[in-house]
Amino acid sequence: MMHFLEQPFGWSNFFVFLLLGIVMLLIVLGFVTYAIYFERKVIGWMQFRIGPNRTGPLGLLQSVADVTKLLIKEDTIPRKAERQLFILAPVITFIPSFAAIAVLPFASNLFFADLDVGILYYVALSGISTIGIVLGGWASNNKYALLGGMRSAAQMISYEVPLVISVVGIVMMTGTLNLRLIVEGQAGGFWHWNFIPQIIGFVVFVIAGISELNRTPFDLPEAESELVAGYHVEYSGFRFAFFMLAEYVYVFAIASLTTVLFLGGWQSPLPVLDFIPGIILVPAQIFVHRLFLLLAARDAAAHPDRPAHGSRLAGAAAARDRQHFRQRDFNGIGGWGRMKGIMKGLGVTFKAMTAKKVTYAYPDVPLEMPDRFRGIQHFEPDKCIVCNMCAKICPTECITLTGKPNPDPEKKGKVIDTYDINFEICILCDLCTEVCPTEAIVMTNNFELSTYSRDELFKDMKWLTDNNENVRKENNSAAPKGGAKANA
Amino acid sequence: MSITPYLTLAAILFCIGLYGALSKKNAIIVLLSIELMLNAVNLNLIAFAKYGPKPGLAGQIFSLFNITVAAAEVAVGIAILINLYRNRGTTDVTDMDTMKR
Amino acid sequence: MLDRLIGFLSSGENLVFFVFSLVAICGAIFMISLTRVVHMVMALALTFLSLGGIYITLGAEFVGWVQVLIYAGAITILMIFGIMMTRHRGEAETEPQRPWHNGLLLVGAIVLFGILFYVIQNATITPQSAPVDPKDNTLQIGQLLFNQYVIPFEIMSVLLTVAFIGAIVVAKREED
Ligand code: SF4
Ligand code: SF4
Numbered sequence: 186m187m188h189f190l191e192q193p194f195g196w197s198n199f200f201v202f203l204l205l206g207i208v209m210l211l212i213v214l215g216f217v218t219y220a221i222y223f224e225r226k227v228i229g230w231m232q233f234r235i236g237p238n239r240t241g242p243l244g245l246l247q248s249v250a251d252v253t254k255l256l257i258k259e260d261t262i263p264r265k266a267e268r269q270l271f272i273l274a275p276v277i278t279f280i281p282s283f284a285a286i287a288v289l290p291f292a293s294n295l296f297f298a299d300l301d302v303g304i305l306y307y308v309a310l311s312g313i314s315t316i317g318i319v320l321g322g323w324a325s326n327n328k329y330a331l332l333g334g335m336r337s338a339a340q341m342i343s344y345e346v347p348l349v350i351s352v353v354g355i356v357m358m359t360g361t362l363n364l365r366l367i368v369e370g371q372a373g374g375f376w377h378w379n380f381i382p383q384i385i386g387f388v389v390f391v392i393a394g395i396s397e398l399n400r401t402p403f404d405l406p407e408a409e410s411e412l413v414a415g416y417h418v419e420y421s422g423f424r425f426a427f428f429m430l431a432e433y434v435y436v437f438a439i440a441s442l443t444t445v446l447f448l449g450g451w452q453s454p455l456p457v458l459d460f461i462p463g464i465i466l467v468p469a470q471i472f473v474h475r476l477f478l479l480l481a482a483r484d485a486a487a488h489p490d491r492p493a494h495g496s497r498l499a500g501a502a503a504a505r506d507r508q509h510f511r512q513r514d515f516n517g518i519g520g521w522g523r524m525k526g527i528m529k530g531l532g533v534t535f536k537a538m539t540a541k542k543v544t545y546a547y548p549d550v551p552l553e554m555p556d557r558f559r560g561i562q563h564f565e566p567d568k569c570i571v572c573n574m575c576a577k578i579c580p581t582e583c584i585t586l587t588g589k590p591n592p593d594p595e596k597k598g599k600v601i602d603t604y605d606i607n608f609e610i611c612i613l614c615d616l617c618t619e620v621c622p623t624e625a626i627v628m629t630n631n632f633e634l635s636t637y638s639r640d641e642l643f644k645d646m647k648w649l650t651d652n653n654e655n656v657r658k659e660n661n662s663a664a665p666k667g668g669a670k671a672n673a
Numbered sequence: 674m675s676i677t678p679y680l681t682l683a684a685i686l687f688c689i690g691l692y693g694a695l696s697k698k699n700a701i702i703v704l705l706s707i708e709l710m711l712n713a714v715n716l717n718l719i720a721f722a723k724y725g726p727k728p729g730l731a732g733q734i735f736s737l738f739n740i741t742v743a744a745a746e747v748a749v750g751i752a753i754l755i756n757l758y759r760n761r762g763t764t765d766v767t768d769m770d771t772m773k774r
Numbered sequence: 775m776l777d778r779l780i781g782f783l784s785s786g787e788n789l790v791f792f793v794f795s796l797v798a799i800c801g802a803i804f805m806i807s808l809t810r811v812v813h814m815v816m817a818l819a820l821t822f823l824s825l826g827g828i829y830i831t832l833g834a835e836f837v838g839w840v841q842v843l844i845y846a847g848a849i850t851i852l853m854i855f856g857i858m859m860t861r862h863r864g865e866a867e868t869e870p871q872r873p874w875h876n877g878l879l880l881v882g883a884i885v886l887f888g889i890l891f892y893v894i895q896n897a898t899i900t901p902q903s904a905p906v907d908p909k910d911n912t913l914q915i916g917q918l919l920f921n922q923y924v925i926p927f928e929i930m931s932v933l934l935t936v937a938f939i940g941a942i943v944v945a946k947r948e949e950d
Binding site: 267269270273300301302305306308309310312313315316319320323331335338339342360361362 | 813816819823835839842847848850854858911912913
Binding site for chain 2: 791795798799802803805806811814815818821822825828829832833834836837840841844845848849852853855856857859860875876879880883884886887890891894895899900911914915918919923926930933934937938940941942944945947
């Protein structure tokens with residue numbers, strides 16, 4: 186990369202840069218997609234759910250589908266909103282977020298800009314994003330959005346101070362603001378990494394970073410329980426997607442920045458592992474860090490703000506925690522309390538991760554219904570004596586049946602000819618099976634009847650005969666009738 | 674490139690700022706105009722630091738100080754403004770005349 | 775005239791300067807002429823940003839990004855905060871009821887600019903040494919700040935502390 190940066194700027198360079206920029210954009214988009222997926226999975230785990238599992242294998246395409254949906258959704262602008270600013274705000278938020286990535290070095294020879302003021306550049310740009318958030322909140326002409334925007338700005342500005350100050354130690358140690366040189370200063374094993382001499386800075390940076398991202402223990406700006414969703418309540422479609430994207434791009438940026446500043450960037454943790462190319466190490470570290478960021482941040486979700494979402498376990502703990510969180514949050518202090526909350530939340534997640542899920546992967550794994558469940562009927566023509574009892578007792582008169590003389594002339598009576606149940610009106614009251622003397626009609630545990638046409642709800646004898654799975658084992662008619670008789 | 678275009682730009686910005694500071698009635702806009710004037714000064718300082726008679730870093734350092742003071746000034750200014758708004762219910766500079774009465 | 779302009783714009787640095795200064799002047803003029811306060815602040819944020827760009831082309835990388843951080847970021851947001859904390863009747867700046875005052879001011883500002891322009895055009899400023907190498911002047915700024923300018927630097931930090939505590943005290947409600 187260095188030789189590209191040192192060349193005079195010309196058309197060929199321009200295209201190389203454009204291409205690299207597009208590649209980076211795609212990488213970031215992919216990252217954002219799977220960050221969302223991952224986050225939803227984690228929230229699922231901590232709430233004993235499965236999380237996205239329908240679109241694509243393991244639900245891997247869920248976020249892709251969501252993004253597609255967002256992009257083709259109608260783009261609404263409230264009539265009383267401040268139109269120009271409303272349109273401008275997501276752009277102001279997104280552009281700096283993507284521009285900030287430019288300074289992050291990914292390997293000793295892979296970086297997009299070699300700025301002497303790398304850290305300053307990042308901080309300056311992330312400050313501009315905040316303007317977009319405030320403006321979005323203001324331009325929506327909505328009280329919740331305005332409150333969310335103001336809170337977000339107040340929080341982002343106030344935590345930017347500790348974020349920057351926590352880095353000052355490193356800048357003084359390395360004597361440069363250049364991110365590439367900072368990483369190069371950490372070569373030679375993890376004991377040279379900055380997080381050891383700068384452990385306080387590291388902790389402060391991580392906390393301030395979470396708060397800078399408005400992630401959960403610090404999600405006052407979008408506190409769903411009180412502000413609906415914060416500054417982007419009025420946004421929909423691709424404008425909302427831009428806000429979302431900016432938020433996750435910052436997650437990426439902060440995670441990479443932590444890696445670069447404190448965790449040795451592309452330097453391998455042990456000299457023995459030097460053979461691993463740095464280009465693998467950085468993403469690996471970013472991933473690990475992000476894992477923490479997400480687990481920690483989202484977990485605390487169950488704690489302070491959203492007990493309703495969380496599992497009952499987390500909810501109970503939250504009720505207690507919430508009070509002291511509330512009192513402190515607005516003062517902008519209480520880092521230790523938050524850390525404790527985060528740790529507790531992590532505990533909940535790890536415990537719940539392996540626990541049995543309360544959700545079913547429904548159509549793939551059929552639901553176990555209790556045996557007395559009243560599902561749709563199964564009919565056995567051979568048993569039916571055409572006594573007409575079922576049709577008579579049916580309260581909604583949905584059974585129609587006809588008999589014909591027994592084809593075997595030696596036998597008396599009739600055999601069933603047609604037997605239809607109109608499931609449009611059947612109330613599954615179980616009376617027909619109750620009354621049938623021969624158990625020709627019995628209930629099953631199946632219940633899926635949904636079709637695209639009402640006509641298909643009219644089931645004939647063949648269908649009912651074929652509906653022979655999950656037949657209720659013990660039919661009421663077979664059991665002794667009436668409790669009193671059994672007791673006697 | 675000589676220093677003249679930079680000085681001219683600074684002069685333009687300074688004059689616009691001056692006009693805004695003296696003609697606007699909204700206190701926030703007056704503050705903004707003052708910021709614009711300070712920025713014009715900063716531009717001069719930095720331009721002189723590169724193309725002035727004695728190129729050096731002193732100009733940049735001065736502009737850093739300038740920016741710091743400006744930040745402090747805005748913080749205090751906005752605080753006073755908010756307080757004034759609370760007490761008097763106005764942000765109009767022509768209404769801030771209790772000392773005159 | 776036109777060839778001179780084209781000649782001026784053919785160099786990369788000049789082109790960048792031209793674009794940035796155009797944006798800066800436009801932002802400043804919009805700041806004066808727009809009617810809604812938030813729009814004014816945004817226009818000025820544009821000016822601040824482009825001034826940051828000009829600083830960077832002048833080789834003052836550090837100051838340029840500090841400008842973006844402090845002006846375009848922090849001060850703009852503070853201003854927006856100020857606007858949101860105070861209600862603005864009808865949100866619009868009322869028409870100036872003092873046409874004489876404003877007219878005179880306009881004339882005065884233009885005359886001031888004329889004088890400045892005259893002086894700038896007539897001044898001969900010749901650098902006595904070559905411009906300093908912009909490469910890594912961040913390091914040099916740091917060293918200068920902590921050696922030659924350490925006393926102003928310390929005073930500045932005291933000033934900042936005083937200002938921020940003062941701002942908090944002033945803006946705090948009486949009740950709490
Ligand atoms: S379940 Fe009830 S409503 Fe349905 S067919 Fe039987 S008797 Fe009729
Ligand atoms: S009650 Fe049973 S035996 Fe009688 S007609 Fe209905 S299904 Fe057939």
